[in-house]
Amino acid sequence: MRCIYILWLLFLKLVCCELEVRIADGILKGQALQSRDGRIYYSYTGIPYAKPPIGELRFKAPEPVEPWKGILDGYSESNKICVQNNFTDCHEDCLYLNVFTPKVNKTFLPVMFWIHGGRFSRGHGGPNAHGPEYFMDKDVVLVSINYRLGILGFLSTEDDEIPGNYGMKDQVMALRWVQKNIVHFNGDPNQVTIFGESSGAACTGFHMLSPMSKGLFHKVILQSGTPVCKWAISPIGLSRKRAHAVATIAGCNFDTSEDILKCLRKLSSKSIIDLQNRLYVWLSHPCIHFNPVVENCNSGQESFLCHHPIYDFKQESFVPAIIGLNSAEGGMFVSSLYNSTSLINTDFQTYFNRLLSIMLFYNQYTKLEELDKIGDRVLKEYFPSGRLDDNTHLNAVNMIGDGCFTHCVVDMAKRLSSPVYIYYYDYQNEFSYNKLFGSCQRSLGVTHADELTSLFKNSRLSSKDLNVDDLKVSRLLVNVWYRFVTFETPTIDGTDAGPAWPKFTFNEHFEILHIDSAQPKIIQNPFYEKYKFWNQLPYSFNLNQTIPPKKSLNSKTEL
DSSP states (O other): HHHHHHHHHHHHHHHHHHHEETTTEEEEEEEEEEOTTTEEEEEEEEEEEEEEOOOOGGTOOOOOOOOSSSEEEOOOOOTSSSTTTTTTSSSSSOEEEEEEOOOOOOEEEEEEEOOOOOOTTTTTOTTTTTOTTTTTGGOOEEEEEEOHHHHHHHHOOSSSSOOOOOHHHHHHHHHHHHHGGGGGEEEEEEEEEEEEEEEHHHHHHHHHHTTTTTTSOOOEEESOOOOTTTTTOTTTHHHHHHHHHHHHHHHOOOOOHHHHHHHHTSSSSSHHHHHHTTTTTTTTBBBOOOOOOOOOOSSSSSSSOSSSSTTTOOOGGOOOOOEEETTTTTHHHHHHHOOOSOOTHHHHHHHHHHHHHHHGGGTEEEEEEEEEEHHHHHHHHHHSSSSTTTHHHHHHHHHHHIIIIIIHHHHHHHHOSEEEEEEOOOOOOSOGGGGGSSOOSSOOOSSSHHHHHHHHSSSTTSSOOHHHHHHHHHHHEEEHHHHHHSSSSSSSTTTTTTTTTOOOOOTTEEEEEEEESSOOOEEOOOOHHHHHHHHHHHOOOOOOOOOOOOGGTTOOOOO
């Protein structure tokens, strides 16, 4: 009995020692947890990767974190969520990341770097929303991060005073942290895959273009978003206009960008959120006000993005990519327009052309006189009766999904010269994000973000375990992603002996991976006609537009 007790003490001492990791900035202590299949892994949460962006560091690029003394407990995620709406416990001091590594004897495992979505204005990388349990069954190190959001992360006056892209520069700082420290967690800095969903996917694509991100990663996975989506980046002039609008609402003098900077630095974070909420035109639209911008790359300071992605993709920036979308991306957005029986927001019918252009963001790229032409063509394409009614909810789902996601996913794949693999997630999980964003109880399909329930455990949304079928699809998707990050050639089921996943080649019949069950299959392109329709609409894409006159800055309908 005494021998057993001594052995137990030795085991506890060994585990405690293993949980402590010394990195460049100090010592971290994590905790041992279990994966979905009972494998032991180590969790380190709330690791600071930059100085708190507060005070004079608000609206500045992140600065390296200062080393700490003693042992930092890496198992607390309280007070780490970046400032955003609908979260009471959020703070500007939020530049923290999380590392999860399996208990293995190997070293140098592939690294998966997760960028959460949320319209560039909400969300976080914490394990209660993006739990690592599923990936920790694999030999991979998972990193998830927080980055600045909304006004604090993406406000820009489009000059050297407030250049913007602070949230993107936070991500670069975190990627540099990975290069410097991930070996201490058994991670291979030469085998890093960035993956993200929605705005997180667009961020992932922007890193392919950024001179700041070059050499920091080696593969990408873009889930339901790309940098060429209309919602992903502001045309030249729009960000400056919105910065002036924010300054006006806040009562700031905006004669110079320096005036705006000094004034906004004095505001509380709550006031910043209140300012952002006053920019909505209709319901929660436009759902993105602040996003990445093109910077002046001759300013003498590090710039994240030098060219607009619509016109300039650098061939040397290309890395192998998985890109895809869900079959009913628009469901999440339609769930607030319909209830269980009828169309409840009749404004959408009455002011269809104007509101559609705001929802799908093409008002930012299109001359005012063209909006009605585009709206009429879209209405005719998706609503044969010529109007929305109580039973056209699925038509609306397809329209929004195609306009916001299908077109730009295919367009992104066309622009890449490196190996690209396209997927189409079409499996209806028991839980759907449709239920979070409206009162519609009708089936709206596999909506935006529904694939996340297959990749991550989300204790905030559901405490239930996956049912039998959902579990099979979850294991499949984790296997497919893991196979891609580990090897050069992915297979359609994630196994070594599985059928090869064909590379994307743009033509009328290009092949994609259709995931509608635990037995995925290769099908021919279902997007061609949709892509062709949206590609032929008369967008102006005038990226050299002038700044609108100040007299229009108070008009909410122009934002």
